Amino acid sequence: MLYKELHSTDTYMIRLPYSFSDYDRQLLTLFYQPLVGAESMSLYLTLWADGEMQSENQWTHYHLLNVLGLSLGKVFQARIALEAIGLLRTWQKPNGDGRSFCYELEAPLDAESFLKDPLLSMYLLNKIGESAYKQLRSRYIQTSNWQHEYTDVSRTFVDVFKPTTKTGLPASTEENFQSKTRNSSVPFYYEDFDFSLLQDGLSEQLVPKSAMTTEAKEVIAKLAFLYNLSPVEMQKVVILALDDELRLSDARLKKACAEYYKLTVSRTAPVIQKIEPASKVVQTDEKKLTxxxxxxxxxxxxxxxxxxxxxxxxxxxxxxxxxxxxxxxxxxxxxxxxxxxxxxxxxxxxxxxxxxxxxxxxxxxxxxxxxxxxxxxxxxxxxxxxxxxxxxxxxxxxxxxxxxxxxxxxxxxxxxxxxxxxxxxxxxxxxxxxxxxxxxxxxxxxxxxxx
Structure with missing residues (x-):
């Protein structure tokens, strides 16, 4: 039941570990909003605005109900959609008779990382159509051959600055800072994919273990999820994707998987649909409500x-x-x-x-x-x-x-x-x-x- 996950009197605070910019707002509006919907995006922007107060303010969720004009159930669904797409992390602790949450806003992926991700790019293509997708891609991804007539004459740091001796340095120049790098991909737990079954059908001579890097495994798991392919089917994709040096690159894996899918399954691209995530609370009673x-x-x-x-x-x-x-x-x-x-x-x-x-x-x-x-x-x-x-x-x-x-x-x-x-x-x-x-x-x- 919803009240076991969230209640209107539960309090929350907001953390903004990054400095958000107008570029982030563009990415949220054009790349993420088609995927998570307007209600989830309204929740994100509201948390962003409240979080910029630079204080440890705490609100109750009743504040969100009034600001967004949504029911508690819709606020909860909007929240978990943001969590799934990688824009929000939620932390919880007991607080007296209720609970206290900490909402940590994650920065959106930059345009290049977003469009290179097989799941996000395919999902966006399905939502906005091929024409709008191409326009968005050309707007944010620059062509790679624009500088072929130019020569790079930029100075480096050592060309302009030089070290000097200065007394009075502090005893320690190291501070206990906590910094956080921006995400480079959508949260996807690829450990759920059966890599042992995948590697059982691949010989060491044909596909060395060194080729199965962490990055390659993540791409393989995402492609298997996107195209609904089993580990046995992904064995053939991996073999097709190997280059002359027996390495696996993102581009070759994506191309090999797309070609295998067209030859064996369908020439129509797969479609990703948003589902209502099940509550983490076990539902034991599924009878029709009175x-x-x-x-x-x-x-x-x-x-x-x-x-x-x-x-x-x-x-x-x-x-x-x-x-x-x-x-x-x-x-x-x-x-x-x-x-x-x-x-x-x-x-x-x-x-x-x-x-x-x-x-x-x-x-x-x-x-x-x-x-x-x-x-x-x-x-x-x-x-x-x-x-x-x-x-x-x-x-x-x-x-x-x-x-x-x-x-x-x-x-x-x-x-x-x-x-x-x-x-x-x-x-x-x-x-x-x-x-x-x-x-x-x-x-x-x-x-x-x-x-």
């Missing part, structure tokens, strides 16, 4: 501002209501799912008016009860309904002494359990039939919201 479980999932993963908008049939909520919802999350550290249940319950109990005092009184009670999930909040609202009705009546009496006709109060559809779950008494069934139509309407709206 309506209540679907509602709970919606409440647990949707920003309160979006829930307010959905309740209002897509209309933007007023600022005061959004601020109150944000206050419960940021100041009282209430989970998003609990806040969303509170918003639904209070709005429908007060004729769609988010009464601050009434909401705070119920929120205070739920905090003392240590309510952590939307399901727990729904159960407590059912059990304490009569008490909450008294609180509302007491609040109304303090405001006015005029006697107004009473009407049947509305409650969220989740308030009533199924017959086999809860046997209602005569007092509890009073007025239920009168609001059946309203319950049906709300159920339909929630179904629209989920879709």
């Amino acid at each position: 309506k209540e479980e679907e509602l709970i999932q919606y409440l647990e993963t949707t920003a309160p501002a979006k829930v307010l908008k959905d309740i209002a049939n897509g209309k933007e909520p007023i600022l005061a209501d959004v601020q109150l919802a944000n206050y419960f999350v940021t100041h009282y550290k209430m989970p998003i799912g609990v806040v969303n249940v509170l918003l639904q319950y209070v709005l429908l109990r007060t004729d769609m008016k988010l009464t601050k005092n009434y909401a705070e009184k119920i929120a205070s009670h739920w905090m003392r009860k240590d309510v952590k999930t939307a399901k727990e909040a729904m159960e407590l609202a059912r059990n304490e309904h009569e008490q909450y009705m008294k609180w509302k009546s007491e609040g109304s009496k303090q405001k006015t002494y005029s006697k107004k006709p009473t009407r049947e109060e509305k409650v969220p559809d989740w308030f009533y359990k199924k017959d086999d779950e809860l046997k209602l008494t005569g007092k509890e069934t009073n007025g239920i039939q009168d609001i059946d139509a309203e319950r049906q309407k709300l159920l339909e709206e929630l179904g629209m919201m989920k879709r």
Whole structure:
């Protein structure tokens, strides 16, 4: 489940180990955005902007939900897409009842490294088409024969500078600096490829072990993944790629693999598709969710501002209501799912008016009860309904002494359990039939919201 991976109240900090430039922004926009999508790129640029504050600031993930206008689930999917493409590394540690993350932004590959990578270049070609790919390549990769009419007359360092003696040197000129070089390839763990099976079919005389360098192994594993070839098939590719000196170069491996694929598999280039990565938490229950479980999932993963908008049939909520919802999350550290249940319950109990005092009184009670999930909040609202009705009546009496006709109060559809779950008494069934139509309407709206 998502809450085991990420929660809106989990804190995070940002590290920028590199000095990012406008050239990096161009690479992110033109090379990476077609691969990971606009939501992932928005997350990266937001972290970049916040990280440039040059401070050890910590935020909660609720900050990202508000800035990006995305649900917690979409923020998580955007994050792992950045991790997979090599733009983000995520570190995690326990922090009290929650977790604390450190997001370290990785620099994008330069254009030449990106276009030389067999996986990234093929993926980009599939996404933007051959014409746009050629234009992008010609824009960022210069031709190699432009200088054939020129002579290099540049001076070297020793031509211009010379050493001199100077007293007063510090005792040690070595500092404890931590520097980090930029990545030269996409994160790809080639150890998963069965190299022992590959080398079993290759004799030492034909393919010496010295040819199987670390760089060659990485290219072989990437090509096998890209073209979906087995280690036995890659044996033939390796033999075709050997040069006269029994060495394996990147260019010869790529060419040999492409030719082998066209001859034995298909003349159509392979297509790379983005999949939704599985959560690292083991999923043991794959049965279809019930309506209540679907509602709970919606409440647990949707920003309160979006829930307010959905309740209002897509209309933007007023600022005061959004601020109150944000206050419960940021100041009282209430989970998003609990806040969303509170918003639904209070709005429908007060004729769609988010009464601050009434909401705070119920929120205070739920905090003392240590309510952590939307399901727990729904159960407590059912059990304490009569008490909450008294609180509302007491609040109304303090405001006015005029006697107004009473009407049947509305409650969220989740308030009533199924017959086999809860046997209602005569007092509890009073007025239920009168609001059946309203319950049906709300159920339909929630179904629209989920879709």
